[in-house]
Amino acid sequence: MANNTNGSIRGTSIQVNGSSISNVTITIENLDTGLTRSVQSNESGDFRFPLLPAGNYKVTAEKNGFRTTIQDSVKVGISGKTNLDMRLASDDVERIEVTGSTIAMVDVTSSSTGIVVDSVTLDRVPVPRNLTSVALLAPGTTQGDSAFGDLPSIGGASVISTFSTTIA
Numbered sequence: 001m002a003n004n005t006n007g008s009i010r011g012t013s014i015q016v017n018g019s020s021i022s023n024v025t026i027t028i029e030n031l032d033t034g035l036t037r038s039v040q041s042n043e044s045g046d047f048r049f050p051l052l053p054a055g056n057y058k059v060t061a062e063k064n065g066f067r068t069t070i071q072d073s074v075k076v077g078i079s080g081k082t083n084l085d086m087r088l089a090s091d092d093v094e095r096i097e098v099t100g101s102t103i104a105m106v107d108v109t110s111s112s113t114g115i116v117v118d119s120v121t122l123d124r125v126p127v128p129r130n131l132t133s134v135a136l137l138a139p140g141t142t143q144g145d146s147a148f149g150d151l152p153s154i155g156g157a158s159v160i161s162t163f164s165t166t167i168a
Contacts, residue, residue, distance in 0.1 A: 007076035010048035011084040013041040013061055020045030021088060024063045031056045031073070054078045061086035078116045115139070 013024035024041040032055045041047040054077055061069040066088040076082050115138040127133045135141060135152045144151040 004079045005054065006051045007054055007078060007080040007082065008048060008050045008052055009057065009059065009074065009076060009082045009084065010046070011086060013045045013047065013063075013086045013088060015066075016087055016089050021063060021066070024061050024066075024086065024088065026086065027060045027062070028052070028074075029058045029060075031058055052076050054080075059084065059086065061088055063088060065091055067091050078118070080116065 009028060011026075013021045013026065015021055020041075022041055022043045022045055024045070024047075025038055026041060026047045026049075027036065027038040028049055029036045030053065033053065035053065037049055037052075039047050039049065055075075057074045057076060059071045059074050067090075069086050069088050071084065071086070074082060074084060117134055117137060121137075122129070122134075125137065127137065132150060132152055135154070136143060138154065140155045141152045144153050
């Protein structure tokens with residue numbers, strides 16, 4: 001059983017044209033508990049908040065000369081890594097601009113495979129309520145052969161079974 005109940009937020013502060021911005025103050029606030037943390041983005045514009053309790057967060061990016069950017073309801077799951085870009089528009093020109101951002105649903109920063117299944121997922125996904133069926137929800141898993149107890153194969157791993165043989 002996994003004992004890591006924390007998640008993380010990481011990302012990059014960038015201008016609307018795509019170039020990175022350093023020394024941006026990034027602040028997060030847990031909308032459920034009020035927990036607040038702030039960091040400065042590094043010279044590449046990267047920032048990270050490790051060891052965050054699971055929940056919904058408001059993320060704010062601020063720097064002099066740029067408009068403040070706010071993303072409401074950024075979800076951090078158990079053992080999950082949330083990736084997002086904070087796009088800041090220059091404050092020196094008056095213009096009407098529509099900007100958007102997305103949160104990456106696939107973590108491309110790690111090669112590990114896993115899934116966190118909570119009661120909400122179990123209620124919404126039509127899957128039998130046994131360990132093998134739930135394990136098959138994880139990426140990279142396949143159904144095993146009935147000769148080996150229908151155990152799932154994770155990442156192509158073999159299922160080892162013990163056979164007893166009697167010689168007469």
